[in-house]
Amino acid sequence: REIMESLASVDHQEAFSARIHESNKFTYVSNMILDTAMDHPDLIRFLFQLFDARFNPASPGDMTEERLAQKASEFDQLLSVRFMDDPLGYDVFKFMFKLISCCLKTNFYKPEKRSFSFRLNNQILDPLVFKQFVFGLFFVNGHYSTGTHLRADDIARGGLRLIRVTPANHGMELDNAVLLNYALGPKAQRLKHKDICESGSKGVVVPHPTYAHYSMDALFDYTEGIMDLMLADSQIKDYYGRPEMVFFGPDEGTAPLMDAVAFRARERGYAYWRTITTGKSFGIPHDTYGMLRNQDLFGLVPHEKSGTELLINGDSVVTATDMDLIYEHIGGQVETSGMTTTSVMGAFRTLIAYNDTKEESLNLMMTGGPDGDLGSNEIQCYKGKICLLVDGGSILFDPDGLDKESLMKIAFMRHTHPRANSMAYPEEKLGPSGFRVPLKGKNITLPDGTFVADGAMFHRNFITDPANRKFIEQADIQAFIPCGGFKDTINQRNVKAFTSLFKELRFIVEGANVFFDDSARRYIAKKTGILQIKDSSANKGGVFSSAVAEVLTAFLFEDDYEKRLLEDVATRWALIRDMLTLVRTHASNETAMLLEIHEKNPDTPLFVLSEQTSEQIFAFQNQVADAMDAILADEDLLWEVMAAYIPGVLVKILGREAILGIMNADKLRAYRNAIITKKLASTAFYRHGSEWDAYVASTRKGFVPAMKALFEPADEKV
Template identity: 30%
Template sequence: MLKVAAYIAEKGFLPKELVQNEVQWFYTNLGIDDMYFMLEPVDTIANHIMALYGAKIFAFTKNESVLDINLERETDSSAVYIHTSRPGVSTTTGPQVERRIDAKYLDAANAATGAFRLETYRSLGTVSSSMATQLRCYFVEKCNFVKPDPTPEEATDIRLVADKAFLEKATEHTLEVYENIMRQVLQRTGPVIELFEVEGSREKRIVIGYRQQSTRHFFSAMSDLYHYYDLFSTRKYVEQFANGVTIMSLYLNPIPNSKAPPIESSIFQIMKEASLIFCLPTTPLQTFFQTGKLSVQEAIYGYVAWIFSQHFLNRLGGEYATLTNLLDGANSAHVEVLTKIKKRLRSDTFTREYILEIIKLYPDLVKALYINFAMTHYVGQKESSIRPSLSYQRIRTDHVLTDAQLLALIKKTVSNAHEQMVFESFLTFNQHVLKTNFYQPTKVALSFRLDPSFLPAIEYPLKPYGLFLVVGAEFRGFHVRFADVARGGIRMVRSRNAEAYSINLRSLFDENHALASAQHHKNKELPEGGSKGTILLDLASQDKSRVAFEKYVDAMLDLLIAGQTPGIKEKIVDRYGKPEILFFGPDEGTADFMDWASQHARQRGASFWKAFTTGKSQSLGGIPHDIYGMTTRSVHQYVLGTLKKLNIKEEDCTKMQTGGPDGDLCSNEIKISKDKTVGIVDGSGVLYDPVGIDRVELTRLATERKMINHFDVKKLSPQGFRVLYVEEVQTIIESNAAAEFEAIWAEAERTGVPKAIISDLLSSAVVKLSDELQTTTLWDNKALRKIVLEEALPKLLQKQLGLDTILSRVPESYTRAIFGAYLASRFIYKYGTSPSQFAFFTFMNPYFARIGQ
């Protein structure tokens, strides 16, 4: 403290007679946690005291009684934030410190690559005797685990997987609590939430454990949640563990003189709603929740109904139906026009942004529609309950409207037909939800079993048997089936950019419906009908396919397995009234997840876990289709059938095969076929023998799953050959890359421009020159053209076919492009982006000399 006072006095910004008083107040009266003074150097503490004094002077000149303090310091391994904090109030403007900490440190926590722990405290005192402003301090530190890479046996021992600083400060009671929660997290998919009393006070401690990277913005969203119930925190902790577990601890108190329900009631509501926050920590309706206009349940309901509206709002109208009847469905031109009109009507009339704008105009309608939803699906209080939950009390005290009354209220409230259609789609959603996990105590994503009867026949003439909607923090997804017993794959839908995401989103359900319908027809000979599931990853979650799949499966199981564990998985309202079983299979992006899904269903107690997924490992009872050639055998029957009809013996038939003996389908085709295979093209080259490729050698490659570059050429007839063009292509790629590197390095040395910029300039120059060269008279010079193309094209290709044959087979536009790109790249790489006016003449001289010009 003395060093800090000396530092401030030396700087001279504070009057000398006030230095000691300001330093003393900062250290003792303000009530900042001791950890701050342990972590921060003298100059940082002094600067913060001077900043605080300056803020008080500024507030005095503005005649303000409240300070606005925002101090921060960030390094690679730690961060400190100090800012003004009103108890129990979420800030929607300004620095948004907690959201920043979420995004920068907590959301990306990964025990293997780096994780940060957090401690935050509210100051016990005020910034001065004349101002009631309190501060909140946040301390972020990079974790230093005892065992950074624990074995499975070590992973459940908190003293081995915890951060060293945490172990130094934690009490035996805290270690016991955390270890118990940590072990539960390792056994579950979702969060573990527990409540503890703080002896001698009304303060409550909520401890939440969950897997790292299984949610986003959760820390800041929990603050919004307890603020909604007029609670504030004195201290909060987020601890990371080397086994991939995160544990958050919140110490909560009621705001003095608040009219809110007692903390003894609201704390249980927070525990119930924490699982909702975990599923969807942030939504576009978050500000309505932060400002108290909507509860967390109402805001998340509004978000889900918004998603439903995006996909199912009936936007075609009666005019489209009339037009459909007038046009000929068998006429392809008419069908194409109808399809384009349908896409335009569904995407342009009601964009997701437009629907959201409408929803935000009428939060009171969202409230009324939520009550309608809740009255059906909220499970009533058990007789053994000590007191009704706050949400149950709200439902019972609010006036509940019938569907007809809700329709009348919607018409009375909104301003136009579009707004009416949006909120009528909310009511459609309510009417067709048969069961949901919305009110399950623990969950990782929200799932809804829908009655598909709302789907308009004009758009979906083939009505699904069952329809599920699943919404998670990283994705949205559907599952459609056309029979009670049905099987089909689960497809992961990724998007390269924002435009691709918008296209994928608009077509998600239509594609899912079409895929399920196609699967239903494929399964015509099987006892199982067809189904399909889709998972559309949010644009910011393209790397979260595994997380999204696990949440999708777990949320679906919530609706398939009756809950029997109070406080974890309880019984839900089931308007469907019959048991359901779904069967999943691998599809794009999910083939590696089938083992997990089967085992997770087993862990959840599903009686059907063995049959829950196809495509799983043999050790789990799966039949690997690639090993046993299931697809190949099916297709091969068509070949045999065709040959039989034409009276041709398979042994006499010659075959050219695209795809080598290393692949699933083609290796099995080689094993089961008896034809005379004369040619194979794969990733390594071309194998050809007009008398038939040696079947024994070919079978060896198929068994070992090797490309034709491993074929023993001694087994070829005199007329046979093998062309391995991969090595030459690799040489060309390496040569181009080396030339570009030298050009970038030379240009950077010459100009001082950053190499990344040089790379773009070189590329632009090559493209521009290539386009110009393709249209100049140089192309018309046949002798020059021949020399350039001989250099540019792979030598093996020319050796086997000859240049003239290549030119006769390849379109001129393509050979022009080869000509231009080859000359342009070599010239730019040699002379740079700013060559002299004579450079190109010098570059072309050797070519003209070779053709005698």
């Protein structure tokens, strides 16, 4: 801890945390832990007796904290003598005790269960490695898989990631699972969720090697175990003592499985089965709908072999496998497409407008191609030239600009089976200096005579190889929107080469998550004139849409959800319009505020401001929470908050009385309070962030009046 506190650089602190984690992995290996346990059966017996007394429903009463502390002292005395010369053995058994003391409930004694599950408090985590606050943790181990779930707050949502395993990598993936879970959920996802009532969470599921391809079984082991601990059951002793709601979503490997998870929750009698996961086929997908430049709405809906259906304002226009037919109707007319890309482009367009630059004049490079949701939607709506596209198929480059019609038709194919990537781009559309180098290509000669022996190597190094400057300097690429790529593609080791290669770059808006690491962002901010908006500020449209269009709407409509949203075309499309508008507004407001603060504090990089301002919003949420009783006592203020958070079409349909009746019910109290804290804090910051300290001080003179002032008509921002 002293070493950690002595490190001034955040990058060094992160590196030290990673080193601690790596050291622990190589010190406490599974064979050593097993051998240590087997060598001391009496200590294992002590631990099981403690576990049984604490969690067996047949044991009398609950174990008090005082009794648990006595047992901890007794056990520590045993360990101190037994492991006087074996500190590793001491650590192993000390942690075993901690597993019991930190466990709040388990399904261990439930007669029928699919997996063993444990709800743990955050004391189980090493604070030197897991520095960001974690509200709670689930650990699940079943026949097909094992997994963890970490969340940043009581009300939190995030995707479930199914890890691809082989017998060779299983041990490594299992070792890394908790740290990956932490990085993706409580740490990164939390920053994205500043505008919605759910904080960030994530689940990581690691199949056992024998069942690597049993995706549904692996996921059901996980979700069924957690469901056991969410439903009331006399066989489960509950030291947490209050109901919990867990919200899942799709992530790598689980997107097609969300319906099954929701329907299984319904079978088990879970009242909120519609909200337990987003990304369902009967929700509003965040990658399907967009807006044309004439303000009409459109949707591209997949229909397997029959192709892609184009909807405009709810009406079916055409279903086709020939993308020419879709292009005839909307080609070159897309203003924005997909909730996530709407957020990214809201940030991008605010950034360039702040710098008096027109989108049409900016040549763009992008990673991630037309077969991904971000890449596909970016291609559809970008108004300038796209000169470089790097995806899983090839390096596609043309300094004169790639043919937009061809790219757009390939992008439309994302909703048709099979999807197409950059390899579908017609080579005859390349200009005299343009080229395509397939990932699997060999022995290719480029237009200038450059010989490429291996496409994979060329692909891997293209955006960081100084030799490619002769191509890039022809293209005047001034904007970069990564829409795909590996974690930390641009990092401390290669960022200098990247910026030397793309000398003309002026703007980077991170569509893809964690494409840059912080050391790379810091170098770009300090050594170049590039303005860069971080992923947690730009890429938040998908999570916003899922939270509001799916979870909130399901709570409000309850059992009428299918009838009032899915079957009522007018309501569904009005909600889609509201969502696109809200997503764009939130992204634009945050970006504008970051730029305003950055102009006053140019020495602080934009990516640092993105994190700092998020933390300021979170801190103000605590002040809102402290004033919750006073806010709830003012029904007019409560309604102003709800009406600002809930899409207008739902307010119009349900009305004030019905909405407040639903949200004030005991079962939704935590959810309602999360809406209040999040909405008031983010609204206050986007309006007063440039003078934040002064504003916060002013609220102490009268907190509720200050909150009511946020909704006065004279204010310009929404």
